[in-house]
Amino acid sequence: MDFIFINQNVLNDLFYILVSIFVYYFLIDHVSLFQKYRHYRQLLMVVCLSVPLILCMRFPIYIAPNCVHDLRQLPFIIGTLYGGWTVGLPLLMILLIVRFVFYGYNYITVVIYITMLIVCAIYSRTFNQFNRSQKLVMAPMITFFLAILSTIIAVVISDFQVTDTYIIDFIIVPTIAILFLIYIIELLSEAMMMRTKLIKVEKMEIVSQLAASISHEVRNPLTVVQGFMQLLKSPNLSKEIKDQYIHIALEELNRAKLIIDDYLTFAKPAPEKVETIDVDRELKKVVDIVRPLANMNSITISPDVHSGCTIGSIQYFQQCFLNLVKNAVEAMPNGGELTILSYLIDDHIVIKIKDTGIGMTPEQISRYGEPYFSTKEKGTGLGTMVALKIIQTMNGTLEIDSAVNKGTTLTITLPLKEE
Template identity: 35%
Template sequence: MLDYILLNFLFILVGALSYFAFGLYKNKHSKLIIGVLSGVSVVFCMSFPFTVFPGYIYDLRIIPFLVALIYGGYGAGGLVAVTLLLYRFYLGGSGFIVTTLSYVPIFILVLVFLKLRKEGKQNILFGMLFSLLSALIVSVWSTIQLQHDIDHHEIFFVYYCVILTVCSWITFFFIETMRDNIHMRDEIYRSEKLSVLGELAATIAHEIRNPITVSKGFLQLLKSRTQNETDLKYSILALEEIDRAEAIISEYLMYAKPQAEKVEKIDVKAHLSNVISITEPYVTSKGHIVDSQLEDLYVYGDSKKLTQVMINLIKNAAEAIEKNGKITIHAFAQNNYAVIEIMDTGIGMNEEQLQRLGNPFYSTKAKGTGLGLMVSYRIIEALGGTIRVQSKQGMGTKFSVLIPLQDEAKQ
């Protein structure tokens, strides 16, 4: 029995490992790929079942089925469900009825609770919970349909629950660990790239500012000594253009390597209310409405820079909505962080766009530069926080800004 359990488990892990090892998660059809890989794992698991007791022939098909639902969504889960039922029908026997009666309610229940689950470690708990539930449903229908001996059935149920729980925990833990590692690697790569950009910008600015400063000094000297009105006019014009060049250099430096100039205690509710009043005319001019629910929160940071981030995110949300949309802004405390959520009912983004979000010179807008969102990421990182993005095409986008609360920021 043990060798077939391990073989089933190997089929599941090979599918998950292939998805990450070959970079299939980067593909724009990544969810379909999850469905295909999980479907293949299901077929192999069903082809090599294990026997707990004579007459009790089962496998680990529920695990890749749940993987497809949790990580691939309705489409991937539906593909695996159809594959599972068709292959079970092909194998024949009365077990097809038990399979149908067991997996259809599981599929429906998972779809109902899918919206309640959160990303991260809760996926592990979610997978284990439904693995146990499936073991219970399968055992009940097996007893009713196949009329197994009750004494043997109780022992089988314990065995089956333990096997499914352990295997599902290892599978989902492996997947979450791989996802965390990839996310961490991408963050390190992005931080290094932005750091290099900042150093390059500082070097260029230093080299350019030196001759500009000298030129500005001589022009000011000429301006103070000239008596000719035409020369004076040209001197003033040249000085204005030099001032503009210095402003452009300073702005580029701010985008490349933003620094908190004045750290102070910020009333998040009052701050966001002010930002909303500033941006609301722009939002309403596009035919959208703004709804806000704000709690009393306090953080430490540069108020002007935080204003810059919020205005940028709200304007992006307004521009992502085609017509008559809604922007919802929430502010609340969670796990020692002030969480600011900005949600829109816009066009949304696909996985590829989400992965590139915040990179220099990448924008989903036709005339965008990507610098505004890049500096938003950098400012929040400088405050010890992070920005998380959730989006689905056609369903809108949610930006979650997490900043340590006042007491945590002091530490």
């Protein structure tokens, strides 16, 4: 009579075990109770591994007319190695009860699996301290040792006949199979750990970006205040000019306060306070704020703005264009000309900010707006990121036309307010 070494029942048993492992890690990943409490994870391991253990016995492997076996030892060994006595003892009780229900009492089964439990449970603590490579070496060695030991016990006690098929299916196959099962278990476990670490790193990165961005945004009005305070030292200033400088400085300090108060709500899809923005008036304010910085760098500002209104937050609008205009000024360290235009096209307002500065390469254009990417030596890129977010919040678009040493033109298109 011919027998197939690796028959369908062997593959079925391996399938049961593999599915139980995936179910276990799926539940660990999606149920917080199992993530928090170790004893619940151990209980889940007992439940998940008892299912393939029972199925392996229910659908055994027939290797000879009077020889029936299965791969129940694999989930039993895996559970005991990873869970120790806490998991191994319940699995042993389930195994023996189901075995006796299906096939009746057999003292050889009791002796063999008690031996397996003792060996695996004693070795469990050491096994769990190994890294993945060490586990992949030791698990097959333990399985092979237990298979040989079980065969010796069966032969000594009951004069068991060892056939070629038995050697293949119950000594060699389990030894190889547990190598792949342990590899999958370790892979899933490491993937979950890496994802947990990644989430923590992302949270820290968000906090870091938020802190750096707030610092960046507050620095802008403080720089303006510093500039006007220095101008106030000039002895020949008239009272009217001094009052104007003090008024602008106080406005910038108030803007810094508003940035600190409102920045945490900035990431919302739309600002809570929606109002009509007079584009030409707000752009002129931005020009007035930046003009002292431009004068210090020998930069001429040529505004040509036309009336038009859009919808959004005035504070965010000023914050956005102050960032963009300030970046344009800083892109001309040797002086130049900054042109700010606004005009209407159909139902949109178009705003152009054009400088004659150092320009950008295609790669820099593609990364425009990324956090921590900047063409400036000490830049963080967060100001540009905030500006882009504000434009998106206002349902606008931004286009860049730039060439190295030829300057950059930013074209911002915003929806026109309906009358």
